[in-house]
Amino acid sequence: MIHLNGEFMPIEQAKISVLDRGFIFGDGVYEVIPVYSRRPFRLEEHLARLQSSLDAIRLANPHPLSKWTELVAKIIAGNPWDDQNVYLQVTRGAAKRDHAFPKGIAPTIFLMASELVPPSPELVRDGAKAIVLPDFRWLRCDIKSTSLLGNCMLRTLAADQGCVEAILVRDGLLTEASASNVFIVMNGTVLAPPKSHLILPGITYDVVIEILRAHSLPHEVRPVAESELRSADEVWVTSSSREVLPITTLDGRPVGRGKNAGKRGPVCARVYALYQEYKAKVMRAPAHA
Ligand code: PDD
Secondary structure, three states: OEEEOOEEEOHHHOOOOOOEHHHHHOOEEEEEEEEEOOEEOOHHHHHHHHHHHHHHOOOOOOOOHHHHHHHHHHHHHOOOOOOEEEEEEEEOOEOOOOOOOOOOOOOEEEEEEEEOOOOOHHHHHHOEEEEEEEOOOOOOOOOOEOOOHHHHHHHHHHHHOOOOEEEEEEOOEEEEEOOEEEEEEEOOEEEEOOOOOOOOOOHHHHHHHHHHHHOOOOEEEOOOEHHHHHOOOEEEEEEOOOEEEEEEEEOOEEOOOHHHOOOOOHHHHHHHHHHHHHHHHHHHOOOOO
16 A cells, blocks of 8 residues: 555556656655554654655755654554554646756655565674775765665676675765765774765664664774775665665675685674664564554
């Protein structure tokens, strides 16, 4: 069951105009909210990021927080899985094709859900493969825009080489990956690129930073050089669907040195475990009234 502009229906019945600016220009923003045991994880943070994206593209938020919360709850209840990804998207709506934002048109509001399948225990244990590519996307990667052609091209280049992710560098610095944030470990210290217009402010990124802080694990949020990425002891990617996933092969070479080369590192293993613990705790806590 999906939601489109005030109505719930099976996805096959959902129809939008071919003049929708989401279709014509990619003029819209979106969120992907993980749901565990039918409870959305970090919903307020996702809705706050939605507001920032809408503000950045000068699109009025069509709903107050309470209405979004209600719509998300209805989508969760209307779909069969206990663990889901709730996808929500707002586009500017349908208008005669003209680049400048039109005034006074109704936005298109769409929500759907899919089953949330976290990375398999084998993948979490052994890690995944990634390649490094130049970040040729635009300069507003902080907006969670549906205009994802750059990300799709980069992810496809990775997939062509049997890799799960493309890790991106711009002007000699690590930015993020095609659909996740990136952390590295050097000599026991976790390094994360700071938030800027060049990366998406990941909700999972924030959870990981909170965990590092709460457990006094050495970490620094600072620019990370491509050379550091390539010589790191550990590399991980984080996202709502991938959680904390180790990258153990980068550009065909094992990540790390010595006996840990090509294996999940100890810091990743610790943070992964703490992330699972945190998730379980939040999901057990009493629901908001
Ligand atoms: N992607 N960076 C990019 C470019 C992303 O697309 C995503 C998420 C992230 C991680 O953000 P979060 O931790 O809030 O999921 C970072 C989602 C899952 C997607 O597009 O499907």
